[in-house]
Amino acid sequence: xxxxxxxxxxxxxxxxxxxxxxxxxxxxxxxxxxxxxxxxxxxxxxxxxxxxxxxxxxxxxxxxxxxxxxxxxxxxxxxxxxxxxxxxxxxxxxxxxxxxxxxxxxxxxxxxxxxxxxxxxxxxxxxxxxxxxxxxxxxxxxxxxxxxxxxxxxxxxxxxxxxxxxxxxxxxxxxxxxxxxxxxxxxxxxxxxxxxxxxxxxxxxxxxxxxxxxxxxxxxxxxxxxxxxxxxxxxxxxxxxxxxxxxxxxxxxxxxxxxxxxxxxxxxxxxxxxxxxxxxxxxxxxxxxxxxxxxxxxxxxxxxxxxxxxxxxxxxxxxxxxxxxxxxxxxxxxxxxxxxxxxxxxxxxxxxxxxxxxxxxxxxxxxxxxxxxxxxxxxxxxxxxxxxxxxxxxxxxxxxxxxxxxxxxxxxxxxxxxxxxxxxxxxxxxxxxxxxxxxxxxxxxxxxxxxxxxxxxxxxxxxxxxxxxx
Amino acid sequence: xxxxxxxxxxxxxxxxxxxxxxxxxxxxxxxxxxxxxxxxxxxxxxxxxxxxxxxxxxxxxxxxxxxxxxxxxxxxxxxxxxxxxxxxxxxxxxxxxxxxxxxxxxxxxxxxxxxxxxxxxxxxx
Numbered sequence: 124x125x126x127x128x129x130x131x132x133x134x135x136x137x138x139x140x141x142x143x144x145x146x147x148x149x150x151x152x153x154x155x156x157x158x159x160x161x162x163x164x165x166x167x168x169x170x171x172x173x174x175x176x177x178x179x180x181x182x183x184x185x186x187x188x189x190x191x192x193x194x195x196x197x198x199x200x201x202x203x204x205x206x207x208x209x210x211x212x213x214x215x216x217x218x219x220x221x222x223x224x225x226x227x228x229x230x231x232x233x234x235x236x237x238x239x240x241x242x243x244x245x246x247x248x249x250x251x252x253x254x255x256x257x258x259x260x261x262x263x264x265x266x267x268x269x270x271x272x273x274x275x276x277x278x279x280x281x282x283x284x285x286x287x288x289x290x291x292x293x294x295x296x297x298x299x300x301x302x303x304x305x306x307x308x309x310x311x312x313x314x315x316x317x318x319x320x321x322x323x324x325x326x327x328x329x330x331x332x333x334x335x336x337x338x339x340x341x342x343x344x345x346x347x348x349x350x351x352x353x354x355x356x357x358x359x360x361x362x363x364x365x366x367x368x369x370x371x372x373x374x375x376x377x378x379x380x381x382x383x384x385x386x387x388x389x390x391x392x393x394x395x396x397x398x399x400x401x402x403x404x405x406x407x408x409x410x411x412x413x414x415x416x417x418x419x420x421x422x423x424x425x426x427x428x429x430x431x432x433x434x435x436x437x438x439x440x441x442x443x444x445x446x447x448x449x450x451x452x453x454x455x456x457x458x459x460x461x462x463x464x465x466x467x468x469x470x471x472x473x474x475x476x477x478x479x480x481x482x483x484x485x486x487x488x489x490x491x492x493x494x495x496x497x498x499x500x501x502x503x504x505x506x507x508x509x510x511x512x513x514x515x516x517x518x519x520x521x522x523x524x525x526x527x528x529x530x531x532x533x534x535x536x537x538x539x540x541x542x543x544x545x546x547x548x549x550x551x552x553x554x555x556x557x558x559x560x561x562x563x564x565x566x567x568x569x570x571x572x573x574x575x576x577x578x579x580x581x582x583x584x585x586x587x588x589x590x591x592x593x
Numbered sequence: 594x595x596x597x598x599x600x601x602x603x604x605x606x607x608x609x610x611x612x613x614x615x616x617x618x619x620x621x622x623x624x625x626x627x628x629x630x631x632x633x634x635x636x637x638x639x640x641x642x643x644x645x646x647x648x649x650x651x652x653x654x655x656x657x658x659x660x661x662x663x664x665x666x667x668x669x670x671x672x673x674x675x676x677x678x679x680x681x682x683x684x685x686x687x688x689x690x691x692x693x694x695x696x697x698x699x700x701x702x703x704x705x706x707x708x709x710x711x712x713x714x715x716x717x718x
Binding site: 175179183252488491519584 | 664697
């Protein structure tokens with residue numbers, strides 16, 4: 124008897140149009156495209172004080188918070204409605220890309236480098252405080268997407284380049300929704316494979332994910348192409364258990380086995396440890412640490428000091444923790460793989476705690492600063508000659524009582540830790556048949572260390588980015 | 594194709610940069626302002642602002658001060674300053690967060706002239 128998933132978003136009243144209307148994604152992209160243009164214009168020409176400019180307020184307060192909440196509540200909605208793809212799609216109507224993405228770049232290494240570069244630039248150039256740089260970042264995204272995807276076939280920008288996309292796709296592993304086949308049996312008799320090759324003017328999956336063999340949300344931008352291309356209406360937005368794909372050991376279409384890919388492993392490491400690093404940059408002890416480094420090295424260069432912090436947080440600390448855990452695991456379990464191979468297998472288990480930390484962090488700014496868009500909006504409307512003087516500009520409260528925020532953050536960290544524990548335990552049981560509890564213990568200790576660090580970071584009075592004292 | 598697209602992108606960036614002229618009003622250099630003491634510690638602090646019109650203290654003006662942080666996401670405090678005479682104006686501000694703050698001063702002179710100035714940012718520790 125065939126098993127049909129209980130919930131398919133595209134079967135719900137009001138959302139059926141998403142699956143049927145060819146221009147559904149365009150309709151979702153257009154508002155964000157207009158918003159992006161507004162932010163670029165305001166960022167370049169408006170007040171260069173972050174709280175007074177829509178570029179900085181929307182990108183660093185609203186977008187990031189809403190992104191994480193949307194990922195956890197629904198799925199990768201922001202890739203679905205990505206405004207950077209709009210000019211690229213329009214350009215492709217005129218010029219068909221001729222080149223194939225180089226084989227040596229068909230991995231995540233470039234994205235890893237760009238993600239690290241982005242994290243570094245964010246701290247070094249105080250992107251969150253600069254409307255001009257925020258606007259230029261948006262312009263750069265548009266330019267890169269247009270340049271790369273107009274030159275190379277498929278969607279190499281999303282799959283191999285976009286750091287934001289990688290961030291979203293890693294986070295969407297905990298989403299409750301995925302693009303998936305409704306009835307797998309139907310695909311067995313399909314000979315045209317339109318979901319990947321496309322039909323008529325409708326492209327198939329440009330990220331080379333073949334639906335019958337697709338596992339989870341990794342590398343999926345939820346662009347709806349496969350849904351529109353399938354002539355059998357056999358692809359939907361299906362509900363699933365969040366994190367389920369992190370337990371799967373199946374090879375993934377267009378990806379292979381992430382447990383055997385060091386590029387994916389490093390991407391997940393940067394994502395996870397980057398969550399702690401990004402929060403560390405916000406709290407007062409970071410300045411104590413900088414002062415200590417300055418006295419040790421007698422160098423005051425911010426680039427140098429930041430580089431030291433990045434090397435410690437993204438290289439030395441994870442190498443020590445993960446390398447130590449892998450070494451102990453090998454000793455205890457009798458497993459004979461190389462340490463790097465063991466780490467690759469366990470790395471996905473740390474994603475949930477990374478996602479939890481990003482969510483706790485970004486949701487905080489979103490909740491505290493949600494209404495700070497009102498003064499900016501009022502000012503922009505006033506410039507357009509529209510008087511909204513009734514709109515409050517001061518005394519703006521958080522979205523929810525502030526007392527609820529810290530418990531929420533702790534809850535997120537605990538939930539992420541539990542999920543990480545479950546996934547690493549599952550990985551342990553598949554890799555080791557003896558002394559499983561002892562073999563799992565080193566990984567559990569790493570999770571405890573990370574959770575403890577996250578809780579400590581979130582409990583600190585924070586600096587620079589507007590966290591209330593105490 | 595690379596060259597064509599490269600040129601297109603460069604032209605686009607150049608265009609965007611060219612339209613990047615400021616929409617913010619230029620500052621009125623006639624008025625000079627300074628804080629009697631720059632705030633530096635967390636908590637409620639009374640600040641005194643000295644305003645001069647050339648070399649003459651500016652009195653009888655309505656002065657509003659907005660305290661905000663230099664990053665997005667925190668609500669501002671907007672306070673009407675109390676005139677103390679001799680060009681001095683006073684207000685209490687709650688510097689409730691650590692980090693970099695900035696004060697934006699809005700002055701409405703007795704003759705109706707309005708000006709805004711952003712004072713140099715400072716750190717609350």
